[in-house]
Structures are given as C-alpha cells and as structure tokens.
Amino acid sequence: MINQRNTAQLMPLFEAAPSLPERASLPSSRPCRLLLVDDEPRLLASLCALLADSGHELHTATCGSEAVALLEQMPFDLALLDLRLPDFGGHQIMDVMNRRQLDTNVIVLSGETGIEGAIGALKRGAYDYLRKPYGREELLSTVENALRQRRLEADNKHIAQQLERSEKLYRYLVDSSPDIIYTLNAEGRFSFINDRAQQLLGLSRSELIGNHYSDLVHDEDMERAYYVFNERRVGDRASRNIELRLKSAALRDKGPAVENTLVTLSFNSMGMYGNAKQTEGAEFFGTYGVARDVTERKRAEAMISYHAYHDILTDLPNRMLFKDRLGLAIMQSKRKETELAVMFIDLDRFKLVNDTLGHIRGDELLQQVATRLKAALRQGDTLARLGGDEFTIFLPELLNRDDAHVVARKALECLQKSFTLAGSEVHISASIGIAVYPHDGETIDELLCHADMAMYQVKGQGKNGYSFYEPSLHEVSYQKITLEQSLRRALENDEFEMYYQPQVDRPTGCIIGVEGLMRWHHPERGLLSAGEFLPFAEENGLMTPISDWMLKAACRDLALWNTQVEERVRLSLNVSPQYLDCGDFVEKMKTALNRHGLSPSQIEVEITENICIRNPQYAIEQLNKLGQIGVSVAIDDFGTGYSSLAYLHRFPVHTIKIDQSFIREIQHMHAHYPVVLAIISIAKGLNLNVVAEGVETETQAAYLEQVGCTTMQGFLYYRPVSSSQFLQLLRKNAARCA
Numbered sequence: 127m128i129n130q131r132n133t134a135q136l137m138p139l140f141e142a143a144p145s146l147p148e149r150a151s152l153p154s155s156r157p158c159r160l161l162l163v164d165d166e167p168r169l170l171a172s173l174c175a176l177l178a179d180s181g182h183e184l185h186t187a188t189c190g191s192e193a194v195a196l197l198e199q200m201p202f203d204l205a206l207l208d209l210r211l212p213d214f215g216g217h218q219i220m221d222v223m224n225r226r227q228l229d230t231n232v233i234v235l236s237g238e239t240g241i242e243g244a245i246g247a248l249k250r251g252a253y254d255y256l257r258k259p260y261g262r263e264e265l266l267s268t269v270e271n272a273l274r275q276r277r278l279e280a281d282n283k284h285i286a287q288q289l290e291r292s293e294k295l296y297r298y299l300v301d302s303s304p305d306i307i308y309t310l311n312a313e314g315r316f317s318f319i320n321d322r323a324q325q326l327l328g329l330s331r332s333e334l335i336g337n338h339y340s341d342l343v344h345d346e347d348m349e350r351a352y353y354v355f356n357e358r359r360v361g362d363r364a365s366r367n368i369e370l371r372l373k374s375a376a377l378r379d380k381g382p383a384v385e386n387t388l389v390t391l392s393f394n395s396m397g398m399y400g401n402a403k404q405t406e407g408a409e410f411f412g413t414y415g416v417a418r419d420v421t422e423r424k425r426a427e428a429m430i431s432y433h434a435y436h437d438i439l440t441d442l443p444n445r446m447l448f449k450d451r452l453g454l455a456i457m458q459s460k461r462k463e464t465e466l467a468v469m470f471i472d473l474d475r476f477k478l479v480n481d482t483l484g485h486i487r488g489d490e491l492l493q494q495v496a497t498r499l500k501a502a503l504r505q506g507d508t509l510a511r512l513g514g515d516e517f518t519i520f521l522p523e524l525l526n527r528d529d530a531h532v533v534a535r536k537a538l539e540c541l542q543k544s545f546t547l548a549g550s551e552v553h554i555s556a557s558i559g560i561a562v563y564p565h566d567g568e569t570i571d572e573l574l575c576h577a578d579m580a581m582y583q584v585k586g587q588g589k590n591g592y593s594f595y596e597p598s599l600h601e602v603s604y605q606k607i608t609l610e611q612s613l614r615r616a617l618e619n620d621e622f623e624m625y626y627q628p629q630v631d632r633p634t635g636c637i638i639g640v641e642g643l644m645r646w647h648h649p650e651r652g653l654l655s656a657g658e659f660l661p662f663a664e665e666n667g668l669m670t671p672i673s674d675w676m677l678k679a680a681c682r683d684l685a686l687w688n689t690q691v692e693e694r695v696r697l698s699l700n701v702s703p704q705y706l707d708c709g710d711f712v713e714k715m716k717t718a719l720n721r722h723g724l725s726p727s728q729i730e731v732e733i734t735e736n737i738c739i740r741n742p743q744y745a746i747e748q749l750n751k752l753g754q755i756g757v758s759v760a761i762d763d764f765g766t767g768y769s770s771l772a773y774l775h776r777f778p779v780h781t782i783k784i785d786q787s788f789i790r791e792i793q794h795m796h797a798h799y800p801v802v803l804a805i806i807s808i809a810k811g812l813n814l815n816v817v818a819e820g821v822e823t824e825t826q827a828a829y830l831e832q833v834g835c836t837t838m839q840g841f842l843y844y845r846p847v848s849s850s851q852f853l854q855l856l857r858k859n860a861a862r863c864a
C-alpha cells in the first residue's frame with residue numbers, strides 16, 4: 127500500500143526523471159533539422175540542392191556568428207560546417223557548441239589539405255570530416271550515417287533513461303513496502319532484502335545479506351521455517367500465510383527468545399527459476415518471499431482469546447476454560463484410574479453485600495475472594511469463576527476423599543477473616559458442594575451438576591459448610607426447583623396467609639403479645655410453614671415482594687382485631703436482613719401503619735443477630751429510624767448468631783428472644799442451664815424484655831419462670847393459628863384477663 131506520504135515522495139521521482147529532451151530524441155519518423163554553414167554562396171546552394179530530396183529541414187548560415195545564433199535558437203540534429211569562414215570558422219563554432227553543451231552532431235567540410243583541420247575537428251567531437259570537393263554520394267551517405275548514429279544514440283539514451291526510471295521506481299516500491307521482501311539463494315542465504323527488514327528486525331541489509339535464514343528464526347518455529355525458506359514451488363502450490371516468529375536484533379545470539387520481543391511475520395514464498403517459470407529442467411536459483419508483520423494482530427488475537435477464556439473481574443479461568451481443563455483432567459484420571467474432585471462454591475448472602483454496599487464493592491469482594499481461594503489451593507488445582515458469586519474448583523489426581531475435605535475446609539477457613547471494603551469490615555461465608563469422579567459422575571456436566579446439588583444441600587442446612595454429593599439429593603433438588611417455580615406464582619395466586627402465635631405471661635396465662643408467622647397454602651403439598659419456603663425466597667430474590675405482602679397483611683389483621691377487642695395486643699413481625707436493607711423499609715412501615723390507623727407502639731420488629739454482621743452501620747441507622755417513629759425492636763434467636771452484644775447498646779432494642787434450641791435443652795427443674803441464665807441476666811442488666819420461644823413442656827415453663835423469664839411462646843401454650851382463630855383467642859383472653 128502506498129500511503130499519502132509515499133505518494134508525495136513518489137511524485138518528485140517521476141518529475142525528476144524527465145522524458146528525453148526534444149533535442150536528444152530522434153524518432154525515425156521525424157524529419158531531421160540540418161544546419162549548412164559555408165561562406166561561399168555557390169557551394170552553399172549546391173549543398174542545399176544535394177540535400178533537398180532527403181526530406182530534412184535545412185537551415186543555412188554564411189558566417190560563424192550566424193551559425194552560432196541559429197544553433198542557440200533551435201536544436202539541430204546535424205551541422206555541416208565549413209572550417210574557414212569570414213568571422214570565425216568551424217573549429218570555433220564547435221568550441222562554442224561544446225562550451226554551451228549544444229547537442230548537435232557535426233560534419234566538417236573543408237578545402238584544407240593539411241591534416242590539422244581534420245584532427246582539430248575530430249578532437250572537438252565532429253562525427254566526420256569531408257574534404258572539398260566531395261562526391262555527391264559520399265556526402266549523402268556521410269550525412270545519413272551521422273543521422274543514423276544520432277538516432278541510435280538517442281534510442282540508447284532513451285532506453286537507459288527508461289531503465290533508470292524503472293529501476294528507481296521498483297527500488298522505491300520494494301523499499302517502501304510495508305512488507306519484508308527478500309530472496310534467498312539455493313543454500314538458504316539472503317541474496318536480497320528490502321529496507322523494511324531494518325525497521326522490523328533492527329538488522330541492516332548488510333547484516334542480513336549472505337546470512338542463513340536459520341539465524342533469524344525462533345527455535346520452536348524452525349521446522350515450519352524450513353518449508354518456507356526452501357520453497358521450490360510456484361503458483362498456487364507455493365507457501366502462503368505461514369506464520370513464523372523471528373528474533374529481532376536485540377535477541378540474536380542472546381539466549382532464549384522472550385515472547386514480547388519476537389516479531390511474528392506471515393510468509394508467502396515461492397521458488398525462483400532461470401526462465402522465471404518452474405518447468406522441467408529449469409534452473410532453480412533460490413526462493414523469493416514476502417513477509418508481513420502480524421505481531422499486533424497476534425497480540426490482539428491472544429488478548430481476545432484470553433478474554434474468551436477468562437473472567438475479566440477476577441482474572442480466573444471462566445466456565446469455558448474450566449470445562450475444557452476439567453475435560454482433559456477427566457481423561458487423565460480415566461487413563462491413570464485416579465479420582466478427581468469438583469467443587470461448587472457459592473458465597474452466602476453475597477446479594478446482600480451487592481444490594482447494600484453497591485456493585486463496585488461487590489466486585490471488590492469477589493476479587494478478594496478469588497485471591498484468597500487461589501492462595502488456598504495447590505498449583506495443579508484449577509479455580510474458576512462461573513459468574514456472579516459462583517466459583518468452581520477441580521482437584522486433579524485425588525489420592526483420597528480426605529484431600530477434598532481438607533481443601534473444602536481450607537476454602538471455608540480462608541473466607542472466615544473479615545474483608546475490608548471501602549473501610550468497612552464485611553464478613554461472608556460460603557457453601558461448597560463436592561462431587562468426585564468417577565463415583566459421583568463421569569462427565570463434566572454430571573460432576574458440575576452434582577456438585578451444584580450438594581452445594582444447595584449446604585444452603586438448605588444453614589450455609590457456611592461443605593457437603594459431598596449423594597444420589598438422594600436428586601429428589602431434594604427436584605422439590606427445590608418446583609418449589610421455586612410455584613413460589614413465584616404464589617403471590618399472584620394469593621396463596622400466602624399470616625398465622626399468629628400468642629406470647630403468654632406465664633404467671634397469669636394471659637396473652638400479652640403475638641408473633642406473625644407466614645404460611646403458604648401450597649396447591650399440592652398443603653400448608654407449609656415459613657421455614658419450609660422462606661429460605662428459597664431469600665435465595666431467589668423474592669424476599670422483598672413477599673415481605674411487602676406480609677407487612678400489609680399483618681397490619682390489616684391487627685387493625686381488624688383492634689376493632690373487635692378493646693385490649694391492644696403487641697404484634698411482632700419477622701424482618702429479614704434483605705428486607706431491612708432494601709432501602710425504603712422504614713417508609714414502607716410508616717405507610718402501612720398510616721393506612722390502617724395503627725399506633726407504632728403496637729408493632730415490634732424481630733431481627734436476627736446476624737443482621738449486624740454485614741453492615742452494622744446501616745442496620746443501626748434503620749433500627750434507630752424505627753425507634754424514632756415508635757416501633758420497637760426484638761432480637762430473635764438470641765445467642766445463636768455472631769455475638770452482637772456490642773451492638774445491643776447501639777440499637778433501640780426492647781426485647782430479646784431466647785432461641786428454642788436453648789429452651790429444648792431444659793429438661794430438669796433443678797439442673798443448671800448457663801446459656802439461658804446468661805441471656806436472662808443480660809436482658810435484666812440492660813432492662814430489656816425477655817421472651818422464651820419454643821416452650822413445649824411444663825418443666826421448661828416452670829424452670830424459665832423460676833429463673834426470671836415469664837413471657838413465653840410455644841406449643842405448650844398455643845400453636846400458630848389463623849387470624850380469625852387468633853381473634854377468638856383474643857376475645858376469650860379479654861374476658862379472662864380484663
């Protein structure tokens with residue numbers, strides 16, 4: 127390609143090589159112009175008469191100055207000069223012609239008998255010398271010979287000029303080519319190379335000419351280079367687009383080549399033959415080739431291919447590369463009869479981090495997780511990010527299952543330490559599912575699918591752990607999938623209902639509060655309790671619409687009870703971390719209270735301790751806002767989550783609820799249950815209400831009363847009931863406890 131700059135350079139080249147000057151070109155078709163110079167009119171006239179039939183254009187002069195004037199005025203092909211003239215003679219005219227470089231052939235005509243005149247004429251470059259009197263034929267043939275020679279000279283000069291121009295043009299085209307153009311002799315040594323080699327390889331023409339191609343080629347490409355540089359074929363069979371890496375000047379003779387200092391060139395080459403064609407018996411004398419720099423294209427291709435196989439955020443292999451490597455590892459395991467483990471890792475509550483701290487922080491967290499997981503693995507293991515918060519690992523050549531246990535534990539441990547995101551400390555955990563080849567699956571998809579199922583089992587069992595695949599998971603997984611699908615339809619079909627479990631004052635047996643618990647009338651499975659479906663709603667982003675529904679339904683029911691009984695009962699509502707973090711929770715609460723004309727003091731929001739771990743600052747803000755509008759806060763499942771004692775001072779907490787797992791342990795009236803005692807003493811110390819949940823036996827109730835916890839909730843008193851059933855309980859309660 128000739129770019130604009132090249133074109134500009136090219137123009138002067140054509141201009142600098144002018145076509146032959148008029149005076150020098152003498153095409154045979156053009157009549158010649160002759161100057162006849164003699165001071166004797168008679169002789170001049172006879173000369174004109176002699177040449178009149180020749181068809182040439184004749185001009186005459188009778189003295190030296192007249193002759194010179196004419197010669198300077200127009201170009202002549204031939205001058206016939208008399209040596210003796212009145213002012214200055216033929217020799218002087220020739221001197222002027224030579225001085226002024228007037229390109230005219232000269233024949234001297236002289237009557238002098240001495241040899242000096244002839245010598246003087248020939249020394250000055252005359253074509254011939256004719257002594258007077260000359261014969262007619264002699265003169266005509268001398269004139270024609272002089273003109274023929276002049277034509278030949280002109281033709282030669284023209285051809286030489288054309289050759290020079292063409293040589294310049296081709297040299298220019300070759301040297302300004304964006305490609306390297308070269309020829310090699312039959313031994314593979316450079317016999318020609320253009321200037322582009324210097325720019326691309328940093329080697330001058332003189333450094334390359336005579337050298338063998340193998341000095342330049344990267345060792346790994348030598349085999350292909352042999353075919354390119356020894357190419358004997360021509361035409362369609364010759365080598366095309368063969369890519370080779372050449373060492374640039376900096377690399378030659380300096381040990382192994384470094385990838386980014388190599389130049390990748392695409393070669394087209396063909397054999398060169400004596401008669402320009404490869405015919406039988408034609409003499410092969412070398413190889414001609416053109417090589418284009420494709421280094422940038424190769425780098426771009428490498429970049430594109432890297433991105434096609436890697437996750438840009440974490441720089442880890444992506445799903446495609448993971449599957450590719452896993453496929454190879456499976457083949458190896460098959461051959462060597464070894465085991466291989468595939469792990470599916472899903473971060474717990476990552477969505478919450480994204481939703482509360484924003485996507486940028488979420489991305490940072492994923493990068494930090496990737497770094498920690500990578501550091502926890504051996505070199506031969508592959509860690510990949512499939513997307514979102516899903517990571518996968520495979521451990522090739524597993525010695526035994528224990529190795530997978532160890533790696534899973536290490537992966538969980540490395541995530542335990544808090545992450546710092548924009549100055550805040552964030553805790554996360556992960557759920558890991560493991561499938562082992564060949565026992566749990568023999569194909570890539572089987573292993574991934576089974577590891578995924580095992581991971582979901584961990585999620586279902588409370589997250590932050592690992593589990594191996596078991597065939598029974600298929601049933602669970604099927605149920606889970608259908609549950610997710612029907613959960614989405616449940617809201618539209620109005621299949622949810624609020625149930626209410628009374629909270630009782632043990633000494634009097636009176637209802638002093640109630641907890642709202644969600645139920646789902648599943649079209650096939652019947653009434654499902656919250657624990658059976660809410661964890662899936664959380665996983666699938668349905669928690670917000672479901673909680674919106676819960677808030678409205680509970681406030682509507684409470685408003686109805688208010689119209690039916692005088693006693694104002696306090697309603698506790700469970701609020702999931704996702705709902706508290708959704709941004710407009712407090713506004714939603716205010717709207718619901720206003721719509722149903724409820725006093726905020728009738729509502730208590732139950733949160734779990736874990737709400738404080740992720741984003742304590744935001745949680746404190748939200749709970750303080752609730753406190754400001756008059757809604758109270760209870761900490762549910764107290765003692766089971768991360769210790770949040772420190773936050774108890776910072777929240778507007780009114781109640782703590784002792785988790786049923788601690789209550790279940792109470793089996794003897796006179797035994798010692800330190801956790802229960804500690805929680806009651808914390809509540810007393812901070813002047814908080816304390817509620818025991820999951821109270822099922824009289825022993826538990828009596829023990830709790832004895833140690834100072836008198837508000838109780840559990841099957842011993844009441845199971846969760848519908849709104850209308852609870853209204854009846856309220857009516858009875860009002861009659862009994864008024």
Ligand SMILES: Nc1nc2c(ncn2[C@@H]2O[C@H](COP(=O)(O)O[C@H]3[C@@H](O)[C@H](n4cnc5c(=O)[nH]c(N)nc54)O[C@@H]3COP(=O)(O)O)[C@@H](O)[C@H]2O)c(=O)[nH]1
Nearest residue numbers: 643644655656657676700701702762819820821822840841
């Ligand atoms: N965000 C929301 N969370 C909710 C909502 N409704 C309930 N929940 C939470 O789901 C968890 C499971 O609740 P559920 O399946 O309804 O179980 C509750 C009771 O039915 C059960 N319970 C009550 N008394 C006893 C008992 O004596 N024995 C026994 N084995 N179980 C009993 O305990 C659950 C109440 O738990 P808690 O809330 O901790 O007091 C649960 O965590 C609910 O909080 C909702 O609308 N939104």
